[in-house]
Amino acid sequence: MSHPQLLPEKHPKCGDIMRALLHCHDTAGWRRxxxxxxxxxxxxxxxxxxxxxxxRAPRQAMFHEKWAARKAKDAARMAELEAEAAARKASEAAGAVEQA
Incomplete structure (x- = not known):
């Protein structure tokens, strides 16, 4: 498995391991x-x-919050559209009864 550039400054949590790995590569020779x-x-x-x-955790949490808000908004809009469709269907049915 390959790693990104072994720059301890970019990865402060893993810096000690990176330094040790670089040292091992420098000193182990062919044994590496x-x-x-x-x-x-x-x-x-x-x-x-x-x-x-x-x-990634904070960004992922923010995404999930946005996704939940959008899902709720979409559900509300779908309920509104279904209510409009039901009202339209009822008015069309009432109009058909009056014509008959």
Whole structure:
């Protein structure tokens, strides 16, 4: 799995793991190709996922609030349209009875 650029400044929560992974890549030499840094790589992946969840949570909550408001507005509009359709149908039925 690849990571974004390993810039600890951009990801303060995962900075220590990033530094350790970079150090491992610099010092492990050919052993890194055989899994010498895999534990750090896995921990960094987990850390970045958690960081993204925390970063995304406020935006996701805001979206859900907007979505719920729009859904309520749409439901009210549909009820209004259905009432208009029922009234129109009733008036057409009453007009048909008068003509007969």
């Amino acid at each position: 190709y055989y899994g010498a840094c895999e534990d750090l790589n896995y921990r960094l992946s987990k850390c970045l996922v958690e960081e993204k969840k925390e970063f």
